[in-house]
Amino acid sequence: MFARSAARKLAARQFSTSAARNINVTVLGAGGGIGQPLSLLLKLDPHVTKLNLYDIRGAPGVAADVSHIDTASEVEGFEADKLEEALEGAEVIVVPAGVPRKPGMSRDDLFSTNASVIRDLATAAAKVAPKAHLCIITNPVNSMVPIASRVYDRAGVYDPKRIFGVSTLDVVRASRFLAGIVGGDPADTPVTVIGGHSGETIVPLFSQTPAAKRITGEAYKKLVHRVQFGGDEVVQAKAGAGSATLSMAYAGAKFTNALLRGIAGEKGVITPSYVRSPLYENEGIEFFASNVELGPNGAEKIYPLGQLTAEEEEYLKACKDGLKKNIQKGFAFLD
Ligand code: NAD
Ligand code: LMR
Numbered sequence: 001m002f003a004r005s006a007a008r009k010l011a012a013r014q015f016s017t018s019a020a021r022n023i024n025v026t027v028l029g030a031g032g033g034i035g036q037p038l039s040l041l042l043k044l045d046p047h048v049t050k051l052n053l054y055d056i057r058g059a060p061g062v063a064a065d066v067s068h069i070d071t072a073s074e075v076e077g078f079e080a081d082k083l084e085e086a087l088e089g090a091e092v093i094v095v096p097a098g099v100p101r102k103p104g105m106s107r108d109d110l111f112s113t114n115a116s117v118i119r120d121l122a123t124a125a126a127k128v129a130p131k132a133h134l135c136i137i138t139n140p141v142n143s144m145v146p147i148a149s150r151v152y153d154r155a156g157v158y159d160p161k162r163i164f165g166v167s168t169l170d171v172v173r174a175s176r177f178l179a180g181i182v183g184g185d186p187a188d189t190p191v192t193v194i195g196g197h198s199g200e201t202i203v204p205l206f207s208q209t210p211a212a213k214r215i216t217g218e219a220y221k222k223l224v225h226r227v228q229f230g231g232d233e234v235v236q237a238k239a240g241a242g243s244a245t246l247s248m249a250y251a252g253a254k255f256t257n258a259l260l261r262g263i264a265g266e267k268g269v270i271t272p273s274y275v276r277s278p279l280y281e282n283e284g285i286e287f288f289a290s291n292v293e294l295g296p297n298g299a300e301k302i303y304p305l306g307q308l309t310a311e312e313e314e315y316l317k318a319c320k321d322g323l324k325k326n327i328q329k330g331f332a333f334l335d
Contacts, residue, residue, distance in 0.1 A: 022049040023260055026090040026129075028121050029097025030077075031058030033245035034137060034252065038096060041253035043069045047260035054078040054086035055097070083121070087128040091263065094166075094256055095121060098138040100243040101235050107140040107198045108326070114138050115147055115333045122148040123155070130157035133259055133298050134164065137252055141165040141197040142323055145274055145287050146330030154334075161298035164259070165274030167197045167289045168251040169244065173230040174204040177223060182211045193227065193272050194290045194305055195319040196326065202228045203315045208306060224315065262294030269294045270303070277302050285324050 025042055029035045030053035042048050043066050051073050053063040063077025078086035087093065098114035101107060118138055125134055130152070136144050145165040152158035174191035182189065189211045195203040204227045206212035206220065215223055226233070234244040255271065262269040274289035279302065293301040308316065 024050040025092045026052040028095045031055035034096035037249035051075045052086045056080040090129040090132045094135045096137040118144045122151040126155040142326035143330035160276035168255040174227045200318045201322045207309045
């Protein structure tokens with residue numbers, strides 16, 4: 001009795017809810033450092049009806065464990081050779097499969113290993129669940145989203161509104177780090193983060209958060225740098241044992257919850273995400289993170305950036321240079 005109400009309270013605090021609707025979610029890479037806590041958090045999300053957990057190793061064990069949690073959703077684990085079965089009926093697919101960084105590596109150093117993982121998983125998803133919303137956590141996100149998009153395109157099922165790069169951890173960090181300086185609850189200092197998900201391609205728009213306006217000069221530069229390189233902070237602290245897993249699982253569950261609420265018909269669900277975007281398409285940048293309104297068809301509306309300061313314009317310039325190369329590299333992998 002206590003456990004049930006405790007789980008419900010935790011779920012209610014963790015996730016916003018909207019009108020109930022049955023939604024099957026599949027996690028690809030569910031046995032990993034992100035996959036396990038992400039699966040736990042998705043088990044707590046009241047929007048999830050069925051949770052399919054897949055990995056090349058260990059998913060049935062994670063599923064057995066998570067399935068004992070007393071929330072309403074059903075959980076099923078799938079062995080390595082059961083990828084297509086894991087994807088059947090999926091409406092949302094969340095992908096934290098692939099290798100993480102070690103100290104001294106850039107996200108781009110993961111490209112050669114993770115590009116094949118994303119190509120193969122996207123190929124299966126395009127075949128079995130072509131209309132599912134695909135949320136890519138795997139790094140380098142900037143290049144993995146173009147790869148998955150091209151795979152769907154070649155399979156003749158590409159819907160640009162349904163493929164997302166999960167950049168939510170940058171948003172979470174920006175808000176947390178800002179609140180650490182100005183005080184108060186991070187929920188009261190939301191920050192729009194645009195661009196991509198690696199180093200200089202991450203651009204927090206602090207000028208659009210009133211509480212941040214008093215942070216200027218060196219303090220401002222330090223804050224931007226911390227958001228851009230927050231991932232390195234964790235990689236170094238973990239000293240070879242991987243990169244952010246728990247905060248990423250939180251961010252992944254937060255993004256998935258926003259998408260599920262949008263799918264369920266809630267209006268005004270807006271969050272930054274790295275998607276196919278018209279904003280800088282004419283400069284050869286087909287994918288870009290900005291505020292996106294989520295709805296039943298996925299990325300229903302892509303918002304322009306709004307007014308930027310001169311400093312933010314400079315950051316944006318560097319972002320665009322890096323992003324363009326990352327996107328081209330993703331496309332080139334499949335040529
Ligand atoms: P991990 O090594 O702990 O887990 C990865 C899991 O993927 C493993 O269980 C592995 O068996 C599985 N896997 C590998 N190939 C697979 C395949 N073909 N199909 C299914 N599963 C497969 O790594 P992690 O710490 O969970 O990180 C996973 C990825 O997420 C990394 O690429 C990392 O860089 C990235 N990441 C992204 C963000 C972000 O903000 N988007 C944040 C943190 C980490
Ligand atoms: C992060 O931002 O923490 C992730 O992209 C993982 C990493 O490699 O830094």
